[in-house]
Amino acid sequence: MQEYNAPIEDILFVLNNINSKVENNSDEYSDPDLRKQIFEEAGKFASNILAPLNSIGDKEGITLENGVVRMPQGFKEAYSQYIEGGWSSVAGSKDFGGQEMPWNIVGGLNEIWHAANMSFSLNMLLTQGAIEVIEAYGTNEQKKKYLPKMISGEWSGTMNLTEPQAGSDLALLKSKAIPNRDNYKLYGNKIYITHGDQDMNDNIVHLVLARLPDAPEGSKGISLFISPKNLINEEGEISEKNDVRVVSIEHKLGTNASPTCVLAYGDNDGADAELIGEKHGGLKAMFTMMNNARLNVGIQGVSIAERAYQQALNFSFSREQGNSIDNSQEGTVAIIDHPDVKRMLMDMRSRIEAMRALSLFTANELDLSKNALSAKDKNKAQENLDLLTPIVKGWCTDQGVLIASTGVQIHGGMGFIEETGAAQHYRDARILPIYEGTNGIQALDLLRRKLTLDNGNVFKRFLNDMRKDAKECINSEKDKLIEIGDKVIFAINTLENTADDLLNMWKDNKRNAASGATPFLDMCGNIFGAWIMAKSAIKAYHLLEETDGDKFLNEKIETAYFYANTILETSLSLKNVVINTHKNLDSIFMNMKN
């Protein structure tokens, strides 16, 4: 039995049937056969190479000896194969050796990599982000210097934001950049640097936020710098080491094979660095990249949930315990026979399908925002992307934690034993609601920057688009689809009322509205998830009319039906939580320090 099988059929279903086509001739990746081929190759690499290393990496962890960080056994070799397979270059621009695959394919691939081995794949996630920044903000010279080797995978990239006193609040950061000839010298300590050092890449291109001497205080005085681990000579080759030192690696709850480093810049004569983008414009550049990173972290939520689901499902067929509750089978049964176990598995699967569809739909909006034919379509896609990004990040990662926890539960006592492997997913998942902006920050972003867009009309326009799919379900004349459609329409109406109330609260009293931001994000996630399951179900229904019955398509209607009947139901009551939370929130904690 393989440890992980990439859910290729479901990924392709979303890409081919749910996502609108990017009507641009340049999209050579819209051919379903080519897509299938890409995902099948990726699935093999994930199952055969990356997945078996996941547990090895967790047990062995990272070592730091004499300032050198070493990855667990097998990781370096797997990385070579990753490069050889061309996987490092899928997203990069063709000008520098990339394949320029659209984000909906890259998103699907990312789901697979992170499900197979999250610690390994964080390297690629950060490198992808760094490439994006250099593509968007680098000079031609910088692009030529860094992009080819980063896209080929020879060099990796990192993001250096956090300092001990500056986490979510980057305005507080203190690292300094001092002009030095044509460039800069960097000084300061950075923490939580994912893959900040390791032995898989020849060089590591650090993107570092720091302040110039003439910088204004706060977030408007932050600039972005490139400061590689090893300096690069005029021939573009690695020369001497830069003045960047690994101070320590963190002992974490999870992702044990992903080195999380404390880096010291400029312990000696300063770390050589180049400015990228405008002076004092560092946060803008970082946030451009961070939006894609947020989408990718949401996808990691799908990954960990899928991995936990597959493991729990396999266990439930092999573990025999207890008798059939209605004596429908003789003797001891596999635990999948117990309705409560089946409930947990059906719940996991329905949520995961909704999360996958919503995250890959969002990835496609990113593609459309760049490549749709008309400016109007681009603009609409950009609005959708802006709206959906915090929801995908917040909701899919919260779900990832819950689903990994359910995976442990299905294993019973064995779930608590590390050897079983279910616990690793529960540990690994826990970082997802935290990094790339905590989910509380996502919720606030949704409220103050997204819901408020055009006085709530962007949000309403999206809800109206959702209603169309639900109405198509109602018009289908199939009972289950009609029930799904009715429930989704009701939920959309409830969500619209809630959004109206919340927007009014925001205008009246920001503090009160902010109290309801997280339950509102949760409500949006659950209901958007129900919508995209309805959209999937009606699509499956139409596709079934053309076929002689298909297991996958029939099951899609069932998971959508289960979702609408259970998960969606619980989201409706969040309306009152959104509205009520502020009522006496200041009654206790204000007085505690009196």
Next chain:
Amino acid sequence: MQEYNAPIEDILFVLNNINSKVENNSDEYSDPDLRKQIFEEAGKFASNILAPLNSIGDKEGITLENGVVRMPQGFKEAYSQYIEGGWSSVAGSKDFGGQEMPWNIVGGLNEIWHAANMSFSLNMLLTQGAIEVIEAYGTNEQKKKYLPKMISGEWSGTMNLTEPQAGSDLALLKSKAIPNRDNYKLYGNKIYITHGDQDMNDNIVHLVLARLPDAPEGSKGISLFISPKNLINEEGEISEKNDVRVVSIEHKLGTNASPTCVLAYGDNDGADAELIGEKHGGLKAMFTMMNNARLNVGIQGVSIAERAYQQALNFSFSREQGNSIDNSQEGTVAIIDHPDVKRMLMDMRSRIEAMRALSLFTANELDLSKNALSAKDKNKAQENLDLLTPIVKGWCTDQGVLIASTGVQIHGGMGFIEETGAAQHYRDARILPIYEGTNGIQALDLLRRKLTLDNGNVFKRFLNDMRKDAKECINSEKDKLIEIGDKVIFAINTLENTADDLLNMWKDNKRNAASGATPFLDMCGNIFGAWIMAKSAIKAYHLLEETDGDKFLNEKIETAYFYANTILETSLSLKNVVINTHKNLDSIFMNMKN
């Protein structure tokens, strides 16, 4: 700053104001001053001795060398102090040196011990259970032989149930007991034996389930045996080692300082053992004890939640990050100022207060079931206890996991770093929904054995008692209390309808009903929690009339109000989940192995 402060005021509030008095002259522990003194002493021991060892134990873990299990540094010394303080003997019977404190006090103490150091306190939890079994089923000779040293704390006790093929399903167990002179020889392997070996006690009294040669198959052929680690001579002193061997200790997700052992009985000439209770009556004896153990595990859910809450609360006052959302403060603020952080803390606190009140109320029903004046009152208390036990076990442990996870979230990036300590609670908590019967098993117990009692009338009688407290809130003429009372009445009515529907489903189709068991337990927990918060609030209101304003009492009304406005709201929608889950649960997983 202390790592943990026992929530004595809230525990005493429940004991003195929520729980009905056990109207039996023998209850010398009903004096509020004496109760206060007991909890204050316990609080000191917990804060000063046990709590600081919690993180040390987690980091250091357990060692097994040459067949000997060693606890982490400091544990043995702490255990000596635990005995010296008289804490081991609180629950034991006076005939054998115990203090016979009622269970509502013992329950409060258990909350404190497990919050301070769950791994350490599991020793005492198992010993308490073993003492109960010997008190209830042992011969006079067995009682004299074991109880004095177990109650004094010199010897500990364990429960040996699980075997690799027999976890939740004990009918499958294979360990054998062969008659040998007046006693028995035991043969077999047992797994997951909590504190199965360690170096804090001079002897360990194992209670072991095994089959006699003439035993019928299945659960009716299981007998219970006492088989100590070290044999006891006629003077009652330890003589030679028994034939019990520690095969290995488990590497677990959490409770790293609690040794979870694989024990081999009878590797050589068989482990000496005595039968306790009737032949083939082992499961009955085990389940007697297990019911109390389930209540205690529910209390562990309160413990871990309280510990996580205190840590997150302290962090939220010290961590400065971001600006005030409405600019009500200048500059960078402590994160407690952010509404979303405050929401998480208020949510944690409200849930914890409800969990504490419900679990200590249940402990008091245990006392009443034994010591109420009339047979009728005893019977009613026993019914309440039976009904509440699976709810306290299931709901409080699920909440424990969620609250520990919220505790990590409040810490942001630091929450994922093990050094911070928040992650330990998230890991430790995860065993609670699993052991002493998974929460799925609790939910099924609630449905098939408790809801069905007297055709649902026991459940309805309890709901009617709940309504009285809610009505008292409505009659109070204080707006917040009226709102709480109205919401609680509405929720009780919804729950009653749901119970009616579920009971009818159970009569029609057991499989369908069982699909809704877990959401039903969740709904009961949330609504019973809302009721006991309402009961607490109206009590606080009346007490306030006698005082000049009291911070604790005022805050009790606020947490009850928050609970009714948020947590209670989300529980109402569970009605449809209970009823809908079965609808297409067999649509997918039945076909998977086709």
